[in-house]
Amino acid sequence: MRIDLGDDEQPEIGLIALIDCIFFLLMFFMAATSFKHPDGKKPEKNMRILLPTSQVSLDPATAGPAPLIIGVDAEGSLYIDGKRVSTQALHDLLKREAARDPAQPVRIDGDQAARYQDIVHVLDLCQFEGLTRVSMHTR
Structure with missing residues (x-):
């Protein structure tokens, strides 16, 4: 004699429970992780960067042709x-130098x-x- 237990349904994976478990683990790890800095200081919003100076200098005799020197002061x-020049005058000079010699070094x-x-901006004009052949002069 056979006993009928109802419809034969396939087992389903409860996705809602699985998502709840994943969310719970995520919250646990977020709460357990320490976000303090090791030295106890708060990070600064503005980065203070001191530009490095170079300890190596090139020998002018082996440096090749004299470069075109472009200066940029603190005010831009x-x-x-x-001699002080405008941006348009610099652009025109760079155009003439590039037409004369595309391999002209610029410092x-x-x-x-x-x-x-x-x-x-000066690098963009040169490019x-x-x-x-653009280089930066360091002291």
Whole structure:
């Protein structure tokens, strides 16, 4: 004699319970993790960066042709050979130098307090004109 126990249903995995367990584990690990800094200090919102100085200098005799020197002061003013120039004048000079010699080396003398954006702007002008031999002067 056979006993009928009802419909033969396939077992299902309870996804709701599984999601609850995963969420519980996530909350446990978030609460158990310590977010304190080891030295007890709070992180600063502004990064204070001191730019490094180079201990190595090149020998001028082996450095190759004289580079075009572009100066950038702390206020973002541009200088060519010690004379203040506008951005348009610098652009025109770089265009002439690139037409004359695309391998012309360029050296950027940036003030330590100069904004990074001002230096990047000069680098963009050099790259736009095809001058790729660009170096930064350090002290």
